[in-house]
Amino acid sequence: MTASDALLTLPPVARPGDPLPAVDTPALLLDxxxxxxxxxxxxxxxxxxxxxxxxxxxxxxxxxxxxxxxxxxxxxxxxxxxxxxxxxxxxxxxxxxxxxxxxxxxxxxxxxxxxxxxxxxxxxxxxxxxxxxxxxxxxxxxxxxxxxxxxxxxxxxxxxxxxxxxxxxxxxxxxxxxxxxxxxxxxxxxxxxxxxxxxxxxxxxxxxxxxxxxxxxxxxxxxxxxxxxxxxxxxxxxxxxxxxxxxxxxxxxxxxxxxYGRNDVADEGLRFEHALLLASTVMSEGVGDRAVLDAGLKSLSAESGMPWVWEAGGRSPRWDYVSANDEHGLLQCRAPGSAKPALGTQVLLVPGHCDPTLNLHDQLVVHRQGRVEALWAIEARGLSR
Amino acid sequence: MTASDALLTLPPVARPGDPLPAVDTPALLLDxxxxxxxxxxxxxxxxxxxxxxxxxxxxxxxxxxxxxxxxxxxxxxxxxxxxxxxxxxxxxxxxxxxxxxxxxxxxxxxxxxxxxxxxxxxxxxxxxxxxxxxxxxxxxxxxxxxxxxxxxxxxxxxxxxxxxxxxxxxxxxxxxxxxxxxxxxxxxxxxxxxxxxxxxxxxxxxxxxxxxxxxxxxxxxxxxxxxxxxxxxxxxxxxxxxxxxxxxxxxxxxxxxxxYGRNDVADEGLRFEHALLLASTVMSEGVGDRAVLDAGLKSLSAESGMPWVWEAGGRSPRWDYVSANDEHGLLQCRAPGSAKPALGTQVLLVPGHCDPTLNLHDQLVVHRQGRVEALWAIEARGLSR
CATH class of the missing domain: 3.20.20.10 (Alanine racemase)
Incomplete structure (x- = not known):
């Protein structure tokens, strides 16, 4: 590979061993x-x-x-x-x-x-x-x-x-x-x-x-x-x-x-975990109670509702993803005047609808206990014929 | 290429010289x-x-x-x-x-x-x-x-x-x-x-x-x-x-x-043509006044409204695309009881929102006066980082 080729090859979104905050965004993460x-x-x-x-x-x-x-x-x-x-x-x-x-x-x-x-x-x-x-x-x-x-x-x-x-x-x-x-x-x-x-x-x-x-x-x-x-x-x-x-x-x-997270589940029912997250980043401070994320409609599907903001293993009690533009997402504080995530902060999202979201990505960043293990190809991405 | 490799390579969606009805679907067409x-x-x-x-x-x-x-x-x-x-x-x-x-x-x-x-x-x-x-x-x-x-x-x-x-x-x-x-x-x-x-x-x-x-x-x-x-x-x-x-x-x-087609345009304004269509096919007869197309959320973006059905250079007066599932689209007759397109018919659609729709496809089938001229790669498809 010449220097020029290397320049024009996108660096991998993550490498095995990386901690999750080091993953470039937007990126699909699988726990x-x-x-x-x-x-x-x-x-x-x-x-x-x-x-x-x-x-x-x-x-x-x-x-x-x-x-x-x-x-x-x-x-x-x-x-x-x-x-x-x-x-x-x-x-x-x-x-x-x-x-x-x-x-x-x-x-x-x-x-x-x-x-x-x-x-x-x-x-x-x-x-x-x-x-x-x-x-x-x-x-x-x-x-x-x-x-x-x-x-x-x-x-x-x-x-x-x-x-x-x-x-x-x-x-x-x-x-x-x-x-x-x-x-x-x-x-x-x-x-x-x-x-x-x-x-x-x-x-x-x-x-x-x-x-x-x-x-x-x-x-x-x-x-x-x-x-x-x-x-x-x-x-x-x-x-x-x-x-x-x-x-x-x-x-x-x-x-x-x-x-699917909005479905109620019976006590004796099947209860699955949110294993799929989309990592995004605050790329602009935004206006008022809103911050701007770098993940919009080209990284997630919003037709079945907005993604959830995910913190500490659960839905964020303070922030909502309220609007998806093509390449931007708007995060809003639930309580007016409360703190927004700082510029550059990685924000994790539970996609609204997994099937069409997977179809937007070429790979999954798979991780265990906060460390990247591998990148898995999404081989059938885009194969809709 | 061995016979086995050829088997596992998807045939091209169209070849230069093909008439549009011969294009496999779903496929993005550019006039x-x-x-x-x-x-x-x-x-x-x-x-x-x-x-x-x-x-x-x-x-x-x-x-x-x-x-x-x-x-x-x-x-x-x-x-x-x-x-x-x-x-x-x-x-x-x-x-x-x-x-x-x-x-x-x-x-x-x-x-x-x-x-x-x-x-x-x-x-x-x-x-x-x-x-x-x-x-x-x-x-x-x-x-x-x-x-x-x-x-x-x-x-x-x-x-x-x-x-x-x-x-x-x-x-x-x-x-x-x-x-x-x-x-x-x-x-x-x-x-x-x-x-x-x-x-x-x-x-x-x-x-x-x-x-x-x-x-x-x-x-x-x-x-x-x-x-x-x-x-x-x-x-x-x-x-x-x-x-x-x-x-x-x-x-x-x-x-x-x-x-954009829903915007009114002043007489003296800029008036652009619908050059982009998505070719789909009736893949099931459907129920009642509805037919089922083979193009859904994995082939078009529906968050800015449904696509239009396109016939003879204009919006179809008889059929609407009314619902997008992951891989299916529902076409409905505007007048109850009127004829549906037959199973296997190619149906052309104007995508609801072009930017995220292009991001779902790897190529454009470009054509002139009803004949395919070339396939153009959508090189930046999926490049959202």
Whole structure:
């Protein structure tokens, strides 16, 4: 490397051994101890319920995290896009569900080619997707397991009822050499964030009842659903007791964000720790009761609410992050006239919504007890095709 | 490349010569004809007002676009972060303003090292920043031009008045071998998006009056401000006539987004075209009057409002993008019961807010009259330090 090349290479955001205040900002931090406890807690809960765990990689997009989840006992991972799956296939993750519909020859073709390399499954909710997948698998000489997605109240993707599932199974049966019906996907995203425990429990029960009715109708007609997959971080504690799912696909539990932090949790429920923080710095003193941070919309996602300011292992009792501009964040004192953090101070934030926040960063600074251990690449950052 | 490598390399999103409907999605599209007209219009307006144009690269983060702006007559570019400037320095852009404060030894050091390679300037609003910049320049053997940022109503960064500017000029004068006072930055972001022409004109006048008062007070004390920089896409038409700025720093005008599209424009005002679109695809038929697109928060920024659906060169009269999930977007028919786009249809969107949307993508698919010409890298994507 010439001197000129070195000049134009950005120095690493942190080096192993650095104390956290030495990390350049903005930077995503992952507390390894809390992360490992989160991974173990979810796996243990799934194990004791006899339900398989297939964590969702859309939350983290990070091969090292997927490998940690597999080592803890996960049966595989979910990805939301074909391109997102590619770094995980490359890294040898042996079983990946594209928990989403895939349409178009380009995406079906790429999926079919990847299916020759690892065990892949995908969702459908229309015959056109089935045809495109079959053609792609025939061309690639590969096979895919296919789940039919059913709508259990999200009103996004998924078919309405058992009759529609049967029509898609008939379509799949046209292609026995390439496609195999594996079961159902039933996911309801909105209920994950119902705040009250009882209200969320009831919402989960309603969604589960819808799915169970479809499943029973299929069973009555002799259809075997080897897999019923769904669930998330907010519903998992209830899902595990309801007997619907053969596997759960939570994602955010490894990190926990401010949005999930606003959910109430039952005493006996799953209680995950805030393992993910964004390190920012006061880059201008600001006006009045406000200070200006160097982290805005290009470093965190604010569409599910503002991040929390984090101090001493909890939400700051004195400061709020109140506004996100493109490259700036405004921190405000909760009590007028109280002290602001000084210019140059590192301020830690719990991102409002982890999934799109991870998608803004190329790496995680992982640390244990205040010391940087490593940088983990976020390999699937930006892979949205 | 082995067959296995090829399998794990994502095919390009488009190839030169492809018609737009063949572009894989989600993908950012740039209409070269509209883009070039936007660049020419802003440059011509600045030229005829005798004001220098220093376009903001925070909007596009793309070296090829910066080069086009320079070729059209720009005096240089703005960047918002030190790391963001690096690909532009590497590409030989000869004059870059970091239109923001820089704090901390790491960032000051990197800036000072880059200053040995190209002409760089930076903003300050506190003596601590001045000291850190001076120390960094001394260590690097480089020099920096420095602008003092003044607060003209945004209440974010910037000092309050002429006395505070004078104190910072005194601080700069302690370091004559490394730092030089170049003038003022005066920027008001919020007024860029005041919708009505007269209301925006009045807001610009108020902000300009505040800046002019500081400038006059400094001039009365013998201070020469070689440069007064600021302004944006929403205010430029007014800024050019008010005599305050020696240079303007608009960014979004090259693209235009839905947020700027909601601004009214005077008959005699600057009228830019929507050159930037996001191509998405209907990936599920959806429920009722809704269809599901394959582009959500990981492909577009929704914090300044939803994207517009774009058809035949204008906003769709029949469909709205009404909700952005992480990887899905919900399209809704404006008239209940009317036809939805079919599964697999490519749907074009005008992003709600261009700056954070560009920051999600690694490339622009540039096209002319419906044919792909090239892929332009977004080199500064993710460079937020």
């Amino acid at each position: 390894l101890d809390a992360f490992e406890r989160n991974v173990r807690q979810m796996q243990a809960a799934a194990d004791s319920a006899g339900v398989a765990l297939r964590p969702h990689a859309k939350a983290h997009k990070c091969v090292t995290i997927a490998q940690a989840q597999m080592a803890a006992g996960a049966v595989g991972i979910c990805c939301q896009k074909v391109s997102e799956a590619m770094p995980f296939v490359q890294a040898g993750i042996p079983d990946i569900l594209i928990s989403n519909e895939v349409v178009g020859a380009a995406k079906a073709g790429q999926l079919a080619r990847l299916a020759g390399r690892t065990r892949l499954s995908v969702c459908v909710d229309h015959e056109l997707q089935v045809e495109q997948l079959a053609q792609a698998c025939e061309a690639a000489g590969s096979r895919l397991d296919v789940l039919v997605e059913i709508n259990i109240g999200q009103d996004r993707c998924g078919v309405a009822d058992a009759d529609a599932v049967l029509r898609l199974i008939d379509a799949l049966c046209q292609y026995p050499d390439t496609l195999r019906f594996k079961g159902l996907q039933a996911y309801q995203g909105a209920l994950q964030h119902v705040r009250g425990v009882e209200a969320r429990r009831e919402a989960v029960q309603r969604a589960t009842d819808r799915a169970a009715a479809v499943l029973q109708s299929l069973q009555a007609q002799g259809v075997v659903c080897e897999t019923v997959t769904g669930g998330g971080t907010g519903s998992a504690a209830f899902d595990l007791g309801l007997g619907l799912y053969t596997e759960l696909q939570p994602g955010s539990y490894v990190f926990m964000d401010a949005d | 070269l004809d509209a883009f070039e007209r936007n660049v020419r219009q802003m440059q011509a307006a600045a030229d005829s007002a005798g004001v220098a144009l220093r376009p903001h690269a925070k909007a596009h983060k793309c070296v090829t676009i910066a080069q086009a702006q320079m070729a059209a007559g720009a005096v240089g570019i703005c960047c918002q972060k030190v790391s963001e400037a690096m690909p532009f320095v590497q590409a030989g852009i000869p004059d870059i303003l970091i239109s923001n404060e820089v704090v901390g030894a790491a960032k000051a050091g990197q800036l000072a090292r880059l200053a040995g390679r190209t002409r760089l300037s930076v903003c300050v609003d506190h003596e601590l920043q001045v000291e850190q910049l001076a120390q960094a320049c001394e260590a690097a053997g480089s020099r920096l031009d420095v602008l003092v940022e003044i607060n003209i109503g945004q209440d974010r960064c910037g000092v309050a008045d002429a006395d505070a500017v004078l104190r910072l000029i005194d601080a700069l004068c302690q370091y004559p071998d490394t730092l030089r006072f170049k003038g003022l930055q005066a920027y008001q972001g919020a007024l860029q998006h005041v919708r009505g022409v007269e209301a925006r004109r009045e807001a610009v006048q108020r902000a300009t009056d505040r800046a002019a008062a500081v400038l006059q007070s400094l001039q009365a004390q013998g201070v020469v401000c070689e440069t007064v920089t600021g302004g944006g896409t929403g205010s430029a038409a007014f800024d050019l006539g008010l005599g305050l700025y020696t240079e303007l720093q608009p960014g979004s005008y090259v693209f235009m987004d839905a947020d």
